[in-house]
Amino acid sequence: MKESIQLAHGGGAAQSAELIRELFFRYFSNEILLQAEDAAVLPMSGGKLAFTTDGFTVSPRQFPGGDIGKLAVCGTCNDLAMMGARPRYMSAGFILEEGFALSELEALVRSMAEELAHNGCQIVTGDTKVVPRGSADGLYITTSAVGSVEIPSLSAAALQPGHRIVVSGPVGDHGTVIFAQREGMDLQTDLVSDCASLWPAVQEIIQNGIPLVAMRDATRGGLSAVLHEWAQQSSVSLTVQQDAIPVRPEVLGICELLGFEPYHLANEGTFVLAVEARHAAELVEVLRTKTACHQASIIGEVCEGHQGKVILETAWGTRRFMEMGSGELLPRIC
Amino acid sequence: MKESIQLAHGGGAAQSAELIRELFFRYFSNEILLQAEDAAVLPMSGGKLAFTTDGFTVSPRQFPGGDIGKLAVCGTCNDLAMMGARPRYMSAGFILEEGFALSELEALVRSMAEELAHNGCQIVTGDTKVVPRGSADGLYITTSAVGSVEIPSLSAAALQPGHRIVVSGPVGDHGTVIFAQREGMDLQTDLVSDCASLWPAVQEIIQNGIPLVAMRDATRGGLSAVLHEWAQQSSVSLTVQQDAIPVRPEVLGICELLGFEPYHLANEGTFVLAVEARHAAELVEVLRTKTACHQASIIGEVCEGHQGKVILETAWGTRRFMEMGSGELLPRIC
Numbered sequence: 001m002k003e004s005i006q007l008a009h010g011g012g013a014a015q016s017a018e019l020i021r022e023l024f025f026r027y028f029s030n031e032i033l034l035q036a037e038d039a040a041v042l043p044m045s046g047g048k049l050a051f052t053t054d055g056f057t058v059s060p061r062q063f064p065g066g067d068i069g070k071l072a073v074c075g076t077c078n079d080l081a082m083m084g085a086r087p088r089y090m091s092a093g094f095i096l097e098e099g100f101a102l103s104e105l106e107a108l109v110r111s112m113a114e115e116l117a118h119n120g121c122q123i124v125t126g127d128t129k130v131v132p133r134g135s136a137d138g139l140y141i142t143t144s145a146v147g148s149v150e151i152p153s154l155s156a157a158a159l160q161p162g163h164r165i166v167v168s169g170p171v172g173d174h175g176t177v178i179f180a181q182r183e184g185m186d187l188q189t190d191l192v193s194d195c196a197s198l199w200p201a202v203q204e205i206i207q208n209g210i211p212l213v214a215m216r217d218a219t220r221g222g223l224s225a226v227l228h229e230w231a232q233q234s235s236v237s238l239t240v241q242q243d244a245i246p247v248r249p250e251v252l253g254i255c256e257l258l259g260f261e262p263y264h265l266a267n268e269g270t271f272v273l274a275v276e277a278r279h280a281a282e283l284v285e286v287l288r289t290k291t292a293c294h295q296a297s298i299i300g301e302v303c304e305g306h307q308g309k310v311i312l313e314t315a316w317g318t319r320r321f322m323e324m325g326s327g328e329l330l331p332r333i334c
Numbered sequence: 335m336k337e338s339i340q341l342a343h344g345g346g347a348a349q350s351a352e353l354i355r356e357l358f359f360r361y362f363s364n365e366i367l368l369q370a371e372d373a374a375v376l377p378m379s380g381g382k383l384a385f386t387t388d389g390f391t392v393s394p395r396q397f398p399g400g401d402i403g404k405l406a407v408c409g410t411c412n413d414l415a416m417m418g419a420r421p422r423y424m425s426a427g428f429i430l431e432e433g434f435a436l437s438e439l440e441a442l443v444r445s446m447a448e449e450l451a452h453n454g455c456q457i458v459t460g461d462t463k464v465v466p467r468g469s470a471d472g473l474y475i476t477t478s479a480v481g482s483v484e485i486p487s488l489s490a491a492a493l494q495p496g497h498r499i500v501v502s503g504p505v506g507d508h509g510t511v512i513f514a515q516r517e518g519m520d521l522q523t524d525l526v527s528d529c530a531s532l533w534p535a536v537q538e539i540i541q542n543g544i545p546l547v548a549m550r551d552a553t554r555g556g557l558s559a560v561l562h563e564w565a566q567q568s569s570v571s572l573t574v575q576q577d578a579i580p581v582r583p584e585v586l587g588i589c590e591l592l593g594f595e596p597y598h599l600a601n602e603g604t605f606v607l608a609v610e611a612r613h614a615a616e617l618v619e620v621l622r623t624k625t626a627c628h629q630a631s632i633i634g635e636v637c638e639g640h641q642g643k644v645i646l647e648t649a650w651g652t653r654r655f656m657e658m659g660s661g662e663l664l665p666r667i668c
Contacts, residue, residue: 011554014658036567037490038413038550039386041483046380052373053425053478055463079372091387093476095429127476129389137469142427142461144387144478149375156371216372220345233370324348 005100010130023106024092024126027113032089032124040124042089048152050085052076053144059137061108064177065192068141069108071268073115074197075219076143081199082215082271084151084206087121091144094128097136105139118197121145150206158213159234163302164280166273168201168293169194171223172251175265180254189250196269201291208286213274221325223263224310226272228324232308239311240300240322264325274302339434344464353462357440358426361447362457366423374458376423382486384419386410387478393471395442398511399526402475403442405602407449408531409553410477415533416549416605418485418540421455425478428462431470439473452531455479484540492547493568497636498614500607502535502627503528505557506585509599514588523584530603535625542620547608555659557597558644560606562658566642573645574634574656598659608636 008015025034032040054075061068077087092112096105116123174193180186198217205212216226223245231238247255247262255262275283280298287296303311310322342349359368366374388409395402411421426446430439450457508527513519532551539546550560557579565572581589581596589596609617614632621630637645644656 011659016554035489035491036563037417037488039384039417039419039481041417041419042383042385044383049376049378049383049480050373051376051423051425051480052459053427053461053476055427055429055461055476057429057463057465057469083371083373083375085373085375089385091385091478093387093389093427093478095389095391095474095476125386127387127389129391129474131391131471131474134468135391135471136474137465140429140463140465140470140474142387142389142429142476144425144427144476146383146385146480147373154371155369157369220350229370 003102005096005098005102005105005130007098007130007132010096010128016128019128023109027109028123030122030124032122040089042124042146044088044148048149050080050083050147050149051144052079053142054079055140055142057137057140060181061138063181063193066195067108067111069111070115071195072141072143073112073119074195074268076145077119077121078198078217080145080147081202082217083149084154084202084215085147085149087119087145087147087199089124089146090116090121092123092126093142095136095140096128096130097138098130098133100139115197119199151212154212154214156214156216156230156233159230159236159274159302161236161302161304162277163213163274164277164298165238165240165300165302166275166280166283167223167245167297167299168271168273168287169295170246170248170251171218171267171270172247172255172262172265174268175222176251176254187250191248191250194267194269196292198269198271201287201293204290205283205286208290210279210283210286211276213276215271215273217271218267220266222265222267223272224322224325227310227322230274231310235307237303237306237309237311238300239303239313241313243315244297244299246295246297263322337436339430339432339436339439339464341432341464341466344430344462350462357443358460361443364456364458366456366458374423376458376480378422378482382483384414384417384481384483385478386413387476388413389474389476391471391474394515395472397515397527400529401442401445403445404449405529406475406477407446407453408529408602410479411453411455412532412551414479414481415536416551417483418488418536418549419481419483421453421479421481421533423480424450424455424457426457426460427476428460429470429474430462430464431472432464432467434473449531453533485546488546488548490548490550490564490567493564493570493608493636495570495636495638496611497547497608498611498632499572499574499634499636500609500614500617501557501579501631501633502605502607502621503629504580504582504585505552505601505604506581506589506596506599508602509556510585510588521584525582525584528601528603530626532603532605535621535627538624539617539620542624544613544617544620545610547610549605549607551605552601554600556599556601557606558656558659561644561656564608565644569641571637571640571643571645572634573637573647575647577649578631578633580629580631597656
């Protein structure tokens with residue numbers, strides 16, 4: 001193969017076939033994919049399906065803790081996991097800029113394959129387009145996935161007063177890492193993105209029989225976006241103790257320096273759960289001891305009144321509305 | 335809403351929510367989409383599923399006979415239809431360039447909605463990313479779809495000697511229209527792209543009880559790419575009568591002028607079928623009289639020997655191998 005992507009790699013003829021065979025089939029190999037039909041036929045039976053899609057245009061494409069390939073698989077599988085669905089089958093659509101290095105593409109495809117394995121998910125169908133030099137910023141990946149629903153009743157509209165809000169770990173790591181890398185800041189720490197696949201943790205919650213009300217990963221818009229969506233969709237308010245939100249010191253440091261709030265920063269692994277009060281402590285215990293979420297914490301509860309609002313209680317006992325965040329929060333971080 | 339896309343429309347906060355609500359929910363409205371969860375839960379039960387994805391980077395975005403929105407829905411639904419699957423649920427991922435006109439986006443979204451209706455398909459989940467000015471050529475759309483398989487045994491690897499090859503209509507219209515528009519050529523004809531949804535025709539074939547061996551739409555790489563894929567995947571050769579391939583005079587004219595072969599040009603509606611000899615005439619009859627495929631024709635048959643090759647028989651009785659096409663066939667046409 002050539003060393004960089006040519007327009008012909010997207011042309012549907014011989015060079016396209018070579019790229020598919022030599023790269024995608026090699027790393028994503030499975031029986032369904034190798035059928036190479038127009039559409040993949042999935043051997044699924046019964047039960048409800050979940051279906052989701054996500055586009056990845058992140059820059060930089062490599063960052064401490066991951067790359068755009070890992071991110072694409074995590075992000076899309078996590079959207080399924082957050083609906084209580086086991087990730088099963090994925091499609092991958094690549095938009096490549098002419099001249100993109102094949103070595104980098106291979107590294108990203110390898111990352112994707114590794115992360116798929118953590119989810120027990122397979123890429124069964126794909127598409128590659130090549131656009132002329134200057135018409136894309138390197139590469140964009142759009143992944144879609146189908147999963148089988150194992151927790152049937154999760155809903156952002158199901159929160160009721162008294163439910164507890166749990167966050168799975170520190171917020172803002174991904175946003176901080178990407179921001180620092182973009183701006184050429186040397187954080188002089190080992191801070192890495194929280195980019196991770198969440199299905200293993202969700203599976204642990206299921207196996208421990210803990211019923212959940214809602215789950216959502218705090219990606220674009222951060223913790224604040226999830227809390228506001230829930231407050232609005234469930235017509236309730238959420239009260240959150242600012243001190244209870246786990247934030248790493250280095251993230252807090254950057255935020256204080258630059259005037260950000262950690263709960264507005266993007267995450268790629270940290271997720272938020274709503275649970276009945278009587279199950280909250282056990283949920284945190286399971287997350288802390290049986291999954292990678294060692295800093296899982298109860299951060300607040302669902303309340304009546306102030307519908308659609310999120311109320312932040314500070315350590316000094318003051319209360320204020322958490323801002324929803326609007327406009328461009330940071331240089332694009334997902 | 336503002337008149338053009340801002341970076342904040344992809345930021346996951348207030349302006350993203352507005353774009354989703356005011357544009358996507360308005361045109362794609364359906365119960366599942368409006369749940370607005372991380373993943374759509376599909377009320378499907380039993381039976382095999384088909385799953386496919388396709389990316390659309392076409393330029394120009396509007397062309398005689400369609401636009402990139404219509405193309406995205408047709409292309410993805412057609413990949414399902416070609417596997418004998420009824421299109422059911424679609425995801426749409428938009429990558430938008432900062433500054434993209436909202437009026438154009440609305441027109442494309444409207445096209446998508448219209449074409450979805452022809453397929454009985456719904457967009458149930460989506461994603462929007464905005465990249466900085468200069469980082470994309472306007473907009474890219476990646477659509478994925480899930481369908482229910484109604485013809486279970488179609489396969490590009492199932493062709494056997496004696497099977498007949500049928501093409502549903504004239505080849506090369508889409509490629510010619512796009513090429514002419516790109517090059518600023520005035521064709522002085524009413525030639526339009528063949529861009530169309532194929533599920534209605536496939537449904538008619540099913541309802542008439544005609545068993546099929548394989549089906550594929552002749553998109554990138556044209557008729558030649560489909561025939562070569564079949565010959566290779568089934569380890570057979572295909573013999574095609576050049577005169578039997580329907581080609582419109584204006585397409586033939588352009589091809590003669592520029593040294594193209596019509597069977598290398600992209601199509602967006604014309605499809606190819608493999609069928610047992612005893613069903614071939616009835617298949618053509620059904621296509622011609624009960625669907626929009628009025629020029630459907632038997633163009634050749636499956637043979638032994640010369641595995642993986644396509645043999646073109648000319649009107650003068652000469653035989654030669656059809657070239658597979660390699661490299662960039664035309665300025666990008668899909």
